[in-house]
Amino acid sequence: MENNKKPLILISNDDGVTAKGINELIKYLRPLGEIVVMAPDSARSGSGCALTVNYPVHYRLIRQEPSLRVYACTGTPADCIKLARNTVVERQPDLVIGGINHGDNSGTNVHYSGTMGIAIEGCLNGIPSIGFSLCDHAPDAEFRYCEKYITEITRMVLEKGLPDRVCLNVNFPNIDQIKGVKVCEQAVGRWEREWQPCPRHHDDRYFWLSGEFVNYEPGNNKTDNWALANGYVAVTPTLVDLTAYHFMEELNTRLSSDL
Amino acid sequence: MENNKKPLILISNDDGVTAKGINELIKYLRPLGEIVVMAPDSARSGSGCALTVNYPVHYRLIRQEPSLRVYACTGTPADCIKLARNTVVERQPDLVIGGINHGDNSGTNVHYSGTMGIAIEGCLNGIPSIGFSLCDHAPDAEFRYCEKYITEITRMVLEKGLPDRVCLNVNFPNIDQIKGVKVCEQAVGRWEREWQPCPRHHDDRYFWLSGEFVNYEPGNNKTDNWALANGYVAVTPTLVDLTAYHFMEELNTRLSSDL
Numbered sequence: 001m002e003n004n005k006k007p008l009i010l011i012s013n014d015d016g017v018t019a020k021g022i023n024e025l026i027k028y029l030r031p032l033g034e035i036v037v038m039a040p041d042s043a044r045s046g047s048g049c050a051l052t053v054n055y056p057v058h059y060r061l062i063r064q065e066p067s068l069r070v071y072a073c074t075g076t077p078a079d080c081i082k083l084a085r086n087t088v089v090e091r092q093p094d095l096v097i098g099g100i101n102h103g104d105n106s107g108t109n110v111h112y113s114g115t116m117g118i119a120i121e122g123c124l125n126g127i128p129s130i131g132f133s134l135c136d137h138a139p140d141a142e143f144r145y146c147e148k149y150i151t152e153i154t155r156m157v158l159e160k161g162l163p164d165r166v167c168l169n170v171n172f173p174n175i176d177q178i179k180g181v182k183v184c185e186q187a188v189g190r191w192e193r194e195w196q197p198c199p200r201h202h203d204d205r206y207f208w209l210s211g212e213f214v215n216y217e218p219g220n221n222k223t224d225n226w227a228l229a230n231g232y233v234a235v236t237p238t239l240v241d242l243t244a245y246h247f248m249e250e251l252n253t254r255l256s257s258d259l
Numbered sequence: 260m261e262n263n264k265k266p267l268i269l270i271s272n273d274d275g276v277t278a279k280g281i282n283e284l285i286k287y288l289r290p291l292g293e294i295v296v297m298a299p300d301s302a303r304s305g306s307g308c309a310l311t312v313n314y315p316v317h318y319r320l321i322r323q324e325p326s327l328r329v330y331a332c333t334g335t336p337a338d339c340i341k342l343a344r345n346t347v348v349e350r351q352p353d354l355v356i357g358g359i360n361h362g363d364n365s366g367t368n369v370h371y372s373g374t375m376g377i378a379i380e381g382c383l384n385g386i387p388s389i390g391f392s393l394c395d396h397a398p399d400a401e402f403r404y405c406e407k408y409i410t411e412i413t414r415m416v417l418e419k420g421l422p423d424r425v426c427l428n429v430n431f432p433n434i435d436q437i438k439g440v441k442v443c444e445q446a447v448g449r450w451e452r453e454w455q456p457c458p459r460h461h462d463d464r465y466f467w468l469s470g471e472f473v474n475y476e477p478g479n480n481k482t483d484n485w486a487l488a489n490g491y492v493a494v495t496p497t498l499v500d501l502t503a504y505h506f507m508e509e510l511n512t513r514l515s516s517d518l
Contacts, residue, residue: 046310046459048334049370053305056457056465075387076309083466086454108383110501112309112337124424125449130483156513165447166503168510183511185502188382188424195345199313204316207342237503239512242369243444244496251427252442254415 006067007033007158010122011099012046012080016116016155017019017062017072021100024143025132025249026068028150034067041072045103047114054077054132070075077114083120089209093152095158095200099132102141102148106133106234107187107213108173116169116238123167123240128157130167135228136174146172149181149233162237169236171228179231184219184238187225189215260284264418265326266292266447269352269381271339273360273373276321276331279361283402284391285327287409291417295327297343300331304467306373308337308380317422318341320419336373338411340380354417355381358391359409365392365430365483365493375428375497380419382426382499387416389426394487395433405431407491421496428495430487445495446484449473453517476502 009025013022017039029035038059054073073080081096089212098118105113105199116146116160117250132150134141136234153170172178199229215225224234268288270283275503276298286461297318311334324330330347332339340355357377364372374390393400393408412429421427428445431437453470456463474484485495 034280037455043313048306048308048310048337050307050309050498051305051468053373054302056459056467058462058465060464079468082450082453082468086280087466108499111379111383111499112310117307120370120457123420124370130281153514160321160513163503163506166506183514185504185507186500188500191341194341198314203317205319206317207346208315209310209312209338209341227326229452231421235510235514236499237506239503240367240370241445241447242497242499242501243496244422245444247425247496248442248444251494254419255412255442255494 002169007094008089009033009097010035010081010084010089011035011159012032012039012077012118012195014040014047014077014089014103016040016043016087017231019102020140021102021134021143025097025100029154030068032154035117036089037070038080038088039086040077040080041074044076044114046112047117048112049078049117052076052079052248054093059083074176081118085125092237093127095125096127096129097132100143100146101133103137104133104135104171104228105131105169106228107189109213110169110186110194110238112190119167120240123165124207128162130154130157130170132170133182134172136173145176145178165241167238167240171224171234173228175231178233179236180225182232183225184227184234185222187223188217189213189225261473266353267348267350267352268292268294268356269340269343269348270294270296270356271298271336271377272358273303273306273336274431275299276329277402278361279398280402280505281359284356284359287343288404288413289327291413295343295348295487296329297332297339297347299339303335303373305371306335306338306376307371308335308376311335311338318342325364337380340377346385352386355386355388356391358394361398362396363392363394363430363487364390364428365487366509368472369445369497378426379499383422387421389416391429393433395461404435404437408438418504424498424500426497428497430483430493432487432490435492438494440481440494441486441491443483443493443495444481444484446474446482447476448472448484
């Protein structure tokens with residue numbers, strides 16, 4: 001970042017601009033820099049990295065104070081980062097932050113998470129990026145125990161940056177006595193009982209998305225899922241280069257013989 | 260797969276169930292097994308791994324022939340795989356396939372791609388999975404030069420499987436003289452000029468998503484982007500474990516001193 005300027009921090013979320021989590025995040029981060037928020041005008045949970053391609057996206061300013069502007073946007077979380085970068089911010093942000101999400105984004109949920117869609121979008125554009133999530137879906141969830149960790153992790157990333165193509169997925173357990181921070185691996189597991197029938201008239205082919213995440217390695221204390229279950233903040237460094245390098249040679253052998 | 264049964268192949272796409280690409284794919288794959296298609300009822304480009312969480316999802320049967328059933332679904336591509344697995348298929352599919360997409364899903368586009376959202380969803384559930392895409396957005400794109408590669412790659416994956424947590428991102432150049440197949444890395448690059456203004460009345464804060472992908476390493480012949488630009492089918496093995504293992508130790512050191 002330039003010496004004479006406060007760090008520019010671009011924030012979004014997937015619960016919508018009025019959610020408690022993003023407004024707590026704004027409070028915690030205001031002392032650290034100039035804040036620009038562009039967030040969806042309503043809830044967009046489960047957006048992943050989705051973009052809006054079939055209709056135009058619109059934004060409007062809804063709040064302005066010294067070193068803080070807040071915009072509401074009709075698009076997805078990833079749209080918000082793309083649009084803010086190309087319209088309302090005058091320079092490359094020093095940091096992109098998603099959250100604080102109302103709900104767990106550990107394990108394989110990273111793929112479905114709009115919060116992590118924000119961090120991935122920042123990271124793909126070379127900006128140090130973090131997604132913060134609390135394991136509590138309630139609209140009035142208690143975020144206060146996260147504050148000190150959010151401040152310190154954000155300050156660390158502002159000072160030291162992150163490696164190329166790496167962002168952070170930070171998840172908080174829903175407890176008041178947090179034991180500390182653990183650097184974690186993405187847990188291996190699957191969603192089960194994913195659909196809840198909600199028949200309409202005589203049609204039983206309507207379903208609500210539902211289900212529960214089952215950790216397939218509950219005893220593996222390296223995973224984010226384990227850390228959360230045991231009272232730690234889970235910090236999972238997350239790579240946006242998805243290449244499976246370890247399979248390239250074998251795949252090459254297979255395709256050379258088959259094609 | 261069980262010996263007495265034909266392989267069960269679950270197919271979806273993000274261009275919608277009536278798109279040419281998915282109907283060509285169905286034709287190519289019918290000789291290989293029993294086909295179940297559940298695809299969005301209209302275009303869902305740029306869906307990534309997005310899920311529908313704020314309203315129920317519905318499906319209906321629209322076509323039935325020997326060893327082929329086609330369902331239209333109101334959800335996203337990833338919803339389609341989740342819903343089909345839990346409703347209309349009676350056993351775990353032997354293969355999940357997304358495509359053939361009308362448009363390029365190489366490089367960082369893997370994150371935004373509904374086609375790859377399908378493959379990632381299959382892979383997260385332990386099913387060998389592939390996304391096929393052609394570098395041509397036209398509704399009447401010519402897919403016929405892809406057929407032989409799709410058949411062979413699908414057959415190879417049916418026979419030999421894929422490693423745990425790895426799926427394939429297969430992209431075809433839009434040419435009739437394909438030079439062959441290359442196993443690739445995900446290209447490093449960024450989208451530029453991403454928004455096209457579309458003012459409405461006196462409001463200039465409306466934008467269409469647009470832009471172009473700029474390859475930051477155009478001379479790197481290991482990338483999928485290079486392969487496509489040079490006439491090869493790009494086969495990029497894709498990992499759904501996003502953990503940045505190479506950064507864990509340093510992150511641990513940083514967090515131990517800061518927190």
